[in-house]
Amino acid sequence: MFSIRHTALTIGLAVALAAIAGGPAYASETKTISIVKNCATWGVTATCVVTSSRPLGFLADSVITYGGGPSGHPRDLFGAGTDVQIVTANGKGTAPGFCQMNAAIGVGHCTFSSGAGKLSGFSADLVVTSIGSANWTLIGSYQYRDDED
Numbered sequence: 001m002f003s004i005r006h007t008a009l010t011i012g013l014a015v016a017l018a019a020i021a022g023g024p025a026y027a028s029e030t031k032t033i034s035i036v037k038n039c040a041t042w043g044v045t046a047t048c049v050v051t052s053s054r055p056l057g058f059l060a061d062s063v064i065t066y067g068g069g070p071s072g073h074p075r076d077l078f079g080a081g082t083d084v085q086i087v088t089a090n091g092k093g094t095a096p097g098f099c100q101m102n103a104a105i106g107v108g109h110c111t112f113s114s115g116a117g118k119l120s121g122f123s124a125d126l127v128v129t130s131i132g133s134a135n136w137t138l139i140g141s142y143q144y145r146d147d148e149d
Contacts, residue, residue: 029143030141030142030143031055031141031142031143031144032139032140032141032142033053033054033055033056033124033126033138033139033140033141033142034053034054034137034138034139035050035052035053035059035126035137035138035139036050036051036052036053036131036135036136036137036138037049037050037051037064037135037136037138038051038134038135038136039134039135039136040133040134042134046065046066046067047063047064047065047066048063048064048066048136049061049062049063049064050062050063050064050086051135056142056144058088058089058118059086059088060089061089062086062087062088062089062093063086063087063089064084064085064086065084065085065087066082066083066084066099067082067083067084067085077099077100077101077108078101078102078103079100080100081098081099081100082098082099082100083096083097083098084096084097084098084099084110084112085097086112086115086119088117088118088119090118092117092118093115093116093117093118093119093120093122094115094116094117094119095112095113095114095115095116095119095122095123096112096113096114096115097110097111097112097113097124098110098111099111099128101128106129106130107127107128107129107130108127108128108129109125109126109127109128110124110126110128110138111123111124111125111126112124112126119144120145121143121144121145122142122143122144122145123142123143123144124138124140124141124142124143125140125141125142126138126139126140126142127139127140
């Protein structure tokens with residue numbers, strides 16, 4: 001049978017460890033983000049424009065540029081995948097990432113990490129889905145140092 005003293009010590013140790021491991025709230029808290037992008041210019045440029053983002057509304061009008069993958073061509077997005085970068089509308093934030101799409105079923109996956117400027121501390125793991133015409137959703141988990149718009 002455990003003594004009250006042993007039980008209190010165990011609870012105290014658990015609370016102390018939780019407090020130490022917790023760190024800043026933004027460092028460990030993962031949230032859900034929903035972004036809509038329009039890729040109407042895809043045939044001309046390898047870019048899409050964010051039309052809405054909840055939360056992080058400041059991402060609206062940001063440009064996502066698709067770079068080269070293994071063959072150096074943005075169309076690698078539909079094969080091995082390609083590097084991407086988000087640049088905020090005011091140019092004061094960037095976040096590199098990687099995306100890969102399955103064109104046959106209109107579903108893909110993008111990850112972003114280690115943003116700079118306004119996107120410092122931004123990372124995301126997103127499922128990409130066609131919602132018709134040139135519009136796509138990116139929905140998934142994200143972390144960000146400052147959720148204020």
